[in-house]
Amino acid sequence: MSTSDVYDCVVIGAGVQGSFTAYELAKRRKRTVLLEQFLLPHTRGSSHGQTRIIRKAYEQDFYIPMMHQAYQLWAQMERETGVKLYRQTGLLVMGPPDSHAYQQTKATMLRNQIPLVPLSRGNFSQHIPNVNLPEGNEALVDVGAGILYADRALKTARDQFEKLGGVIRDNEAVTGVEPGAVVTVTTAAGVYRAKSVVITVGAWANRVLAQTGLQLPLEVMRMKVCYWREKVPGTYDANNRFPCFILTEGEESEHHIYGLPSHEYPGLVKVCNHLGVRTDPDQRDRDASEWDVEVLKRFVARVLPGLVPEPAVVETCMYTMTPDSHFVLDRHPAHSNIVIGAGFSGHGFKFGPLIGKLLCELSQGEEPSHDLSPFRIARFRQKIKSAL
Numbered sequence: 001m002s003t004s005d006v007y008d009c010v011v012i013g014a015g016v017q018g019s020f021t022a023y024e025l026a027k028r029r030k031r032t033v034l035l036e037q038f039l040l041p042h043t044r045g046s047s048h049g050q051t052r053i054i055r056k057a058y059e060q061d062f063y064i065p066m067m068h069q070a071y072q073l074w075a076q077m078e079r080e081t082g083v084k085l086y087r088q089t090g091l092l093v094m095g096p097p098d099s100h101a102y103q104q105t106k107a108t109m110l111r112n113q114i115p116l117v118p119l120s121r122g123n124f125s126q127h128i129p130n131v132n133l134p135e136g137n138e139a140l141v142d143v144g145a146g147i148l149y150a151d152r153a154l155k156t157a158r159d160q161f162e163k164l165g166g167v168i169r170d171n172e173a174v175t176g177v178e179p180g181a182v183v184t185v186t187t188a189a190g191v192y193r194a195k196s197v198v199i200t201v202g203a204w205a206n207r208v209l210a211q212t213g214l215q216l217p218l219e220v221m222r223m224k225v226c227y228w229r230e231k232v233p234g235t236y237d238a239n240n241r242f243p244c245f246i247l248t249e250g251e252e253s254e255h256h257i258y259g260l261p262s263h264e265y266p267g268l269v270k271v272c273n274h275l276g277v278r279t280d281p282d283q284r285d286r287d288a289s290e291w292d293v294e295v296l297k298r299f300v301a302r303v304l305p306g307l308v309p310e311p312a313v314v315e316t317c318m319y320t321m322t323p324d325s326h327f328v329l330d331r332h333p334a335h336s337n338i339v340i341g342a343g344f345s346g347h348g349f350k351f352g353p354l355i356g357k358l359l360c361e362l363s364q365g366e367e368p369s370h371d372l373s374p375f376r377i378a379r380f381r382q383k384i385k386s387a388l
Contacts, residue, residue: 007031007194009363010185012174012208014040015047016150016349017341018200019157020356021363026164028360033192034166035185037173037204040158044281045202046318047154047349049225050264053244054350055091055145056114059104060326062374064112066354069370073353074148083156084149089238089261091145092119092128095248097138101256102248106140115143128243130235130306134250145244147260148350157352174201177211179335196337196363203281203318205342212332217383218343219321222279224292227268227313228300235306238263252299259304268312271296271304274346281318319346323383329355329375331362333384339363340377 011022014036022034038044054074056067071086078085095102109116119127119139133139158168169189176186177197185192201208203220236242238261246258256274264270273295293311301309322328322343332338339362341355348355354370361368377384 005193006182007033007192009196009198010035010183010192010194011198011200012185013199013201013204014158014168014170015045015200015202016154016157016352017344017355017359018198019154019161020352021198021200021341021359022166022356023157023161023164024356024360025363026161026166028364030364032161032166033194034158034161034168035172035174035187035192036168036170037201038171040168040170041151041154043315046320046344047150047202049150049315049317050152051260051270052148052150052349053091053145053258053260054086054148055142055244056112057091057093057105057109057142057145057246059101059108060374061108061112062371064108064114066351066370070351070354071144073357077153077156077160077353081156081160083152085153085156086146086148087238088144088146089241090243091142092131092139092243092245093142093248094133094137094139094245096136099249102138105248106138109140109142117141117143130304131245132303132305134247134303137250141243147238147244147263150349153352157356174208177208177338179212179332179338181337183335183337196339198339198341198359198363200341200359202342202344203320205320205340209340212335212338214332214334215384216328216342216377217323217380220279220281221276221319221321223272223276223317223319223346224296225270225272225315225317226293226296226311227265227270228304228307228309229312230262230267230269231306231308233267234262236262236269236304247299247303250299252295252302257296257299265313269304269307271300271307276319279318319344321345323380327355327375328377329358329362329372330377333377336365337363
């Protein structure tokens with residue numbers, strides 16, 4: 001396909017952030033095309049899978065107002081479409097009371113009046129059966145947290161985008177981005193010209209950004225997504241009110257270990273480590289190392305005694321990490337009509353509808369509706385590389 005006319009916006013990358021950006025643009029009656037390098041749907045990036053955790057349990061205050069609005073936007077999408085995208089389960093947060101991550105999360109939630117239930121060692125098993133609270137740990141529950149239906153959310157955003165007149169072109173890898181007053185985007189199948197471009201390509205961000213003369217300090221990590229069988233069916237089931245959970249740090253890992261109740265695969269509980277190995281996004285499945293699974297085996301045996309401590313299913317996804325684990329939401333430093341959403345560092349999915357709104361605002365030259373100073377490219381001033 002070749003186009004000679006000019007779109008209002010080209011969005012590159014149809015993961016959660018790109019799909020919601022395209023949807024927001026179409027809602028504003030902006031003529032938009034959404035490009036995706038793989039055939040949709042696919043499991044090659046960071047947005048696939050049936051479930052994600054949604055929560056307000058954060059260490060940083062600046063995420064709290066963003067999550068307030070993200071919850072509202074998820075609910076709005078549910079109302080518009082009649083599709084269920086969120087299920088409240090609560091989120092159990094465990095960690096050493098003197099550790100930075102647990103201490104900061106608890107303090108931030110209290111300071112921002114996020115509904116929570118503190119748990120003592122004495123009443124823990126009454127509220128959370130079949131979990132061994134690690135020795136010396138505290139626990140609390142983020143009451144409003146729960147499950148997002150990820151694949152369903154992606155499909156819903158894309159469907160709404162197309163209903164509003166948007167165009168999706170999948171199986172079209174971008175081979176060129178030429179900045180200018182009108183940006184030219186070239187794929188193997190055609191050429192697209194637009195007043196603005198939004199780049200949301202996950203692990204491939206620097207490959208696309210190189211064509212605009214920019215390289216960001218991003219690190220692509222391959223993560224193992226593991227599912228563990230219940231010894232007694234229903235023990236950790238969402239229908240039995242078992243919550244999502246996070247251990248902020250423990251003897252197995254100084255990084256988060258998190259999980260979701262048995263729900264997406266009946267009888268299987270999702271337990272993952274927020275740490276992986278560096279990878280090339282096109283070669284992610286070549287590393288056969290198992291150290292990350294071994295970490296989870298030890299955790300499951302120690303903390304979740306009702307699970308078989310051997311994974312029943314192991315899947316793969318990718319995190320694109322920034323040095324501080326906060327997102328990149330900004331205009332290109334040299335080309336203001338090129339907008340970048342990148343570095344979501346394994347915790348960006350829950351913000352999808354809000355990030356779509358913010359990237360849409362940036363692409364239209366508007367003042368963003370949230371303070372984006374924590375997400376500016378300028379914070380990496382010493383680490384930004386020219387690709388030219």
